[in-house]
Amino acid sequence: MHNVVEKAEGKLGLLMPGLGAVATTLIAGVEAVKKDLAQPVGSLTQMGSIRLGKRTENRYPKIKEFVPLADLNDIVFGGWDVYSDNVFEAAMKAKVLEPMMLHAVKAELEAIKPMKAVFDKAYIANLDGDHIKEAATKADLAKALMDDIENFKEANDCARLVMVWCGSTEKYIEESEVHQSIEVFEAGLQNNDPAIAPSMIYAYAAIKLGVPFMNGAPNLTCDIPALIELAKQTDTPIGGKDFKTGQTLMKTILAPGLHARALGVKGWFSSNILGNRDGLVLDAPENFKTKEVSKLSVLDEIFRPESNPELYGDMYHKVRINYYPPHGDNKESWDNIDIFGWLGYQMQIKINFLCRDSILAAPLVLDLALFSDLAKRAGMSGIQEWLSFYFKSPQTAEGLNPEHDIFKQLIKLQNTLRHMMGEDLITHLGMDYYQDLVEAM
């Protein structure tokens, strides 16, 4: 595969449905980094390095020097929102970054104005913007989005595009008949099937045009057979769901460690308070349900209670999110973990994470944009499981359990990059460093 990775020449358009806290923090951040005002901390593509070859070779290049990624100076931002605020106004309202930081990149942010959204209040009860497209059918709305995408590409002289869903979490829906094939899905667009959510219309528009699509929210969106099939047909990388930040990030760091030491877990109670617009949307029970499903699967996949019933068979796992406006984007989470060790003796771990949601999410949007563009140039299409590293509820092929352990996810990501570039994969076996021993065996 390594001989077919095309270079990242020309501009890359990054289109985001939803120019809220996460998207504006990303855009302002990239502009600040370009002016040397701050560092892109938390972004593996910008700050991370990768080991190549044997440990004795001492080769640890930066990832961005190893694989051909788009340069930050070549990214052009665009997006849609149900509110007409430009990115500067939206970022000021989101109150994630200091006004001083935002003023330093004001001109760049003010120039980005959202396109009219495809939106349906039936999917997000707690929002009521009016910057919305009107059309008779969902098929017309998809066509309008495709026109937006093509016009954006031309107006900004982009060589390539990617789309990352940064919109609010939609209400919970399950896969149904209309999601099963491209034909029924397209018929559903024509006759306004209620099971086709707005996020699916964006995903359809992007995938139809061969634009990589990554889903940062827990909505089903592109995780349906129809859009997986379309992605294969149009050679488009897709991935999701739900950026892995905050409490779930901590869970997938800590749980693999407890599991690795064969320590038991009796209960894991997670509660959160947050006061941003995301928190407001999640205050509606049908939207919280979507988030809850995404957050709950994580521990079961790591602990595998069915193969370890003595340690994890009775584990009680609960997740709560409460809307608490005074905290704004500064989410506070508490985890109480009841664990047990040798002879069943009990212990407790308490985590109180005072995190900043969008500060943790923004670098993930950047990495997903750059890596999905890389995947496209490497000729990889369909579900990009190697990007599970970034998601709470990774999209996988049907019948395949997702990998949640962040360390295994990282190994998979790094090996995929090595594979793309024709470098040896690293198995961490390391027997060859002890050649005498190997020969004696």
Ligand SMILES: NC(=O)c1ccc[n+]([C@@H]2O[C@H](COP(=O)([O-])OP(=O)(O)OC[C@H]3O[C@@H](n4cnc5c(N)ncnc54)[C@H](O)[C@@H]3O)[C@@H](O)[C@H]2O)c1
């Ligand atoms: N911040 C995090 O750490 C984090 C982690 C995981 C997932 N997420 C998810 O990322 C998404 C964005 O989070 P946020 O904090 O920026 O939320 P936000 O509420 O600040 O921004 C979301 C924006 O999407 C817009 N929107 C909603 N539906 C839309 C549509 N159909 N078309 C266009 N725009 C639409 C809203 O008007 C809003 O401006 C949410 O779904 C959230 O659950 C965030």
